[in-house]
Amino acid sequence: MKPSPRSRPRRATPTGAGALARSHRATRAAHASELAEDYVEIIDDLIASRGEARVVDIAACLGVTHVTVSRTLTRLRRDGLVTTVPYRSVFLTPGGRALARACKRRHDLIVAFLRSLGISRPTARADAEGIEHHVSRETLRAFARATPSPRRRAPKR
The missing domain is CATH 1.10.60.10 (Iron dependent repressor, metal binding and dimerisation domain)
Incomplete structure (x- = not known):
């Protein structure tokens, strides 16, 4: 028979767990920022050199799949950094x-x-x-x- 949740002893929270969690959140945020910066740089370079930035070209530059690029572009759209036209190019917003x-x-x-x-x-x-x-x-x-x-x-x- 399993002990009820109330009768189980509580596990102690590791010392410094709050600081560790904050550190992990900061690291994830920094990684997201790095990714956004890499994408907008590549999009800007593609527009300057080819006149347009297509998902397939972004994927080739980064060595990732078009699915990965599409997912990241969704986040960049949400953050106001890009606009997209279905089956066409990716554009940078003023930001x-x-x-x-x-x-x-x-x-x-x-x-x-x-x-x-x-x-x-x-x-x-x-x-x-x-x-x-x-x-x-x-x-x-x-x-x-x-x-x-x-x-x-x-x-x-």
């Missing part, structure tokens, strides 16, 4: 364009900073993809101060 431009500036700054350290262009670009979502504003300001301005940089050879 989506602003986010894409901010992400691009941040990405370009990180690439420039890494390049100023002597990192090759392909490696700097790849590393910037991994770094860009995890750098604080304070660190970005330091990168900007430490990076030569484009006007003062030596010409490419």
Whole structure:
């Protein structure tokens, strides 16, 4: 016979469980933000280079299925970053364009900073993809101060 729920001893909540839960919520929110930033950047790049951003092209850029892209676009629509037309292109809202431009500036700054350290262009670009979502504003300001301005940089050879 099973003991009734009232007669079972209560399990103790692990020490720090509340803080751990807050940390996990923050991590999930940060991941969702990273995903949104990656999508709006790619959509903006596709529109700039091809004149449109189609689900199939977004999927190819990210190496995911069209179903994954469709689900993410639903969230981005809900968040006011994109609009879609069935069986047509994906469009950025003004908020989506602003986010894409901010992400691009941040990405370009990180690439420039890494390049100023002597990192090759392909490696700097790849590393910037991994770094860009995890750098604080304070660190970005330091990168900007430490990076030569484009006007003062030596010409490419």
